Amino acid sequence: MNRSVDSVGGAREKVAFLGAGAVSEALVGGALAGGLDPGAVWVTARSRDHVDALSASHGVRVTTDNAAAASEAGIVVLAVPAAGVAQVLDEIAGRLRDGAVVVSLADGVPLTELEERLPEGVGAARAMPSLTARAGEGLTLLTPGASCSAAQADAAAGLFARSGKVVRVPEDQHAVLGPLSSGGPAYVLYLAEAMIEAGAVRGVPRDLARELVTQVLTGTAAWLRADSREVATLREKVCAPGGAGIRRIAALDRHAVRAAVVSALGDAPPGLSPE
Template identity: 85%
Template sequence: MNRSVEDADSAREKVAFLGAGAVSEALIAGALAGGLDPGDVWVTARSQEHVDALSAAHGVRGTTDNAAAAAQAGIVVLALPAAVVAGVLEEVAGRLREGAVVVSLADGVPLAELEQRLPEGVGAARAMPSLTAQAGEGLTLLTPGASCSAAQADAVGGFFERSGKVVRVAEEQHAVLGPLSSGGPAFVLHLAEAMIEAGAVRGVPRDLARELVTQVLTGSAAWLRADSREVAILREKVCAPGGAGIRRIAALDRYAVRAAVVSALGGAPPELP
């Protein structure tokens, strides 16, 4: 085997996270639980203290030197704000391995711009993960660029699959699907918080209410996955005519909860009263 190809294959599973925010930590935790060796993960942060904390927490390698970390990996994840992506790419471009893939998590940085800033032989991709990756149930929207070979795209997809589900989408779909995928957990957790508080109002201890609500959400998700019928049909199964369930749904409708969710996720946020 050609030495450069062999080196690329050995490096492909090595991942460098440039930027150590909440999304990086979620993906690292999920990928390690999914079988990735912590010795194959590099992470960078601006402060050595933050690097040391991440290394201690997860057993990964850490540095404050973006270029040094990028040089080790076959997959380089830019977990950075859009405003600093160009500067970091300039910093690391000359150290990237041939056959590596640079994956940007930054919203609003198009693939064409990434590819213009990368050397020949290095692929580019965009990804939009969710924080539920830390529990092994993430959802990542993935768009490999034209610069990615099939092997490179599969390697990136395989990495994100360690922490959940991967859906390959066209680049323009990130803006449309993002509120449902990466933003969706906030809506579910907001509802869960309200359900727990409703239990507390009725005298249920919050820890018990949380246990009940967690299982309700887990069971509902499993039911939704297992039964392909319309969601409205499944909901009607819980809401017998004249029963308490349908009256509670009617109360939600009086407060326009459904319309508010559709407005928030489907377009402009609802106007406050």
């Protein structure tokens, strides 16, 4: 995905990532791999050593001054914990460029709160990305606010599209979809770890088991994307009646693995009641 991120006026945009935690680093790495110019990227962190290391590894521009970085950018990614959002917005509000868009990654901070702290002409959006962005296969839930123009919303979407898929959703869907999107890699990795360990129990070296499991996951994802039939139908193709595959699925069912997954991912978020 190599389209450029453009400003409302058409000039190439600069992007500022305020905060350099794991998600921010994944987005930076994925966006750069997707064609974003390192010279157009600012990254901030509290620690000078941290930002210097990022500059050395990615070639991006760095500073410990949030306001200075934000003043250079048309897209400002607010990658700080929810408790720090208000403070950072107060730091940068007076330095933002007219027409800029501020995208918050903080879970639970509503768009109304962002928009109250931003000057007129600056758009606000919320995004929920995943760490798989570092591999160029991220999934970002994006919600532009009422303050966003179509061009601002598209610019934000274009940035996240460099490192994977972007799905625009209503704001109240973040809490519902988050366990499947940003949280999803943890559950898949949990299963991958168990499969690798199962191979080790059977005498398969862990590095070989990891290679096999990785390809199984890659191939299964590609199959799932390419074939629109029900997932159960695809699984049945692997599990012939009376065969080893169906017996192993039955063993998982005896241990209530399916029910455990539904329970872990399907519990209603706080404040919401199941239909």
